[in-house]
Amino acid sequence: DQQVKQNSPSLSVQEGRISILNCDYTNSMFDYFLWYKKYPAEGPTFLISISSIKDKNEDGRFTVFLNKSAKHLSLHIVPSQPGDSAVYFCAASAITGNQFYFGTGTSLTVIP
Amino acid sequence: NAGVTQTPKFQVLKTGQSMTLQCAQDMNHNSMYWYRQDPGMGLRLIYYSASEGTTDKGEVPNGYNVSRLNKREFSLRLESAAPSQTSVYFCASSEYLALNTEAFFGQGTRLTVV
Numbered sequence: 001d002q003q004v005k006q007n008s009p010s011l012s013v014q015e016g017r018i019s020i021l022n023c024d025y026t027n028s029m030f031d032y033f034l035w036y037k038k039y040p041a042e043g044p045t046f047l048i049s050i051s052s053i054k055d056k057n058e059d060g061r062f063t064v065f066l067n068k069s070a071k072h073l074s075l076h077i078v079p080s081q082p083g084d085s086a087v088y089f090c091a092a093s094a095i096t097g098n099q100f101y102f103g104t105g106t107s108l109t110v111i112p
Numbered sequence: 113n114a115g116v117t118q119t120p121k122f123q124v125l126k127t128g129q130s131m132t133l134q135c136a137q138d139m140n141h142n143s144m145y146w147y148r149q150d151p152g153m154g155l156r157l158i159y160y161s162a163s164e165g166t167t168d169k170g171e172v173p174n175g176y177n178v179s180r181l182n183k184r185e186f187s188l189r190l191e192s193a194a195p196s197q198t199s200v201y202f203c204a205s206s207e208y209l210a211l212n213t214e215a216f217f218g219q220g221t222r223l224t225v226v
Contacts, residue, residue, distance in 0.1 A: 002154070032212050043116070043202055043217030044155070051212065089154065098162065098209055099145070099170060102155040 003027045004092050006103035014111050019077040021106050023090035026071065030092040034100070035064060035075050038087045047088075048075070080110045114138050118203050118218035125193040125225045133188040133221050135203030141216075143209045144186035145170075146178060148199040149220075155202065161186055162209045193225045 005024045013019045021035075031052040036044035050057040050064045050073070057064050063076045077084055087107045091100045116137045125131055137144065142163045147155040157170030161180040175197060177189045186205075190197060200222050204215040 004154070006154075034214055036217075041219070043204075043219050046214040046216070049214060095212070098168065099157045099160060100215060102147075104152055104154040 001026075002104070003030075004090060004101045004103040006088075006090060006106050008106050009104070010107040010109070012109045012111060013080045015082055016079045019075075019080045019084065019108055019110070021075040021077075021088050021090075021108065023073045023075075023103055024071060025073075025092050025101075027092070027094065027101075028071070029094040029096060030101075031095055032093045033064070033066060033073050034091045034093075035062075036089045036091060036102075037084075038089065038105070044089055077108075080108075082110045082112050084108060085110050116203055116205055116216050116218035118201075118221050120221060121219065123221060123223050125190075125223065127194060127225060129193050130189065130191050131193065132190075133201055133203070133223075134185070135187065135218060136185045137203075137205040137216070138184065139205060139207075139216065140183070141205035141207050142183070143206045144180065145204040145206075145215065146176075146186070146188045147202045147204065148172065149202060150199050158188065158201075160209070190223075193223075195225045197223065198225045199223060 034049040035047040038044040087105045090103045119134045145160045146158040159178040164183045203218045206215040
């Protein structure tokens with residue numbers, strides 16, 4: 001059973017506009033959330049994370065928002081650039097757990 | 113700075129053949145992982161090693177074995193490959209076991225079993 005879900009397999013956005021990628025989770029024990037970016041033929045690379053004690057974390061053009069009551073997080077990219085075109089995975093872990101749980105990924109295409 | 117290195121990058125096996133996927137990290141991380149990525153399934157954990165000398169099963173361990181050779185190296189073995197094991201395999205490492213830390217991934221091994 002998928003504990004971390006990304007319901008949008010793909011997203012297209014114009015260059016300069018905002019990209020919003022969404023992620024839902026079912027396990028209330030998750031307390032640390034991460035976003036990874038993956039280019040073709042490469043491994044995922046860490047992008048940004050957020051702890052459950054926060055509701056927002058910002059790093060340059062990337063902001064992650066966490067809504068614990070809704071068990072939902074989102075990644076905002078502003079402004080979007082063609083180099084942001086990649087597959088984005090969200091992941092979650094629990095302090096009592098032993099692994100990262102990954103979503104199925106969202107393929108973002110930024111159109112020049 | 114190499115990070116996490118996996119070998120080989122590509123492999124074709126016949127059903128029933130065996131092989132070992134190698135992984136090494138140079139970041140002095142304690143924990144290492146093996147994931148497989150299949151279309152529509154995300155990354156699923158096969159085995160992990162919390163620290164040198166320990167290994168444990170993840171979500172999808174059947175058909176695989178692992179060895180944590182030392183702190184740097186974590187190998188994944190397919191004893192008798194099956195077409196269902198056709199996938200992209202990723203090795204990863206983290207400073208501690210999925211505890212408020214990120215994982216660093218290798219480039220992946222694309223395995224096809226025919």
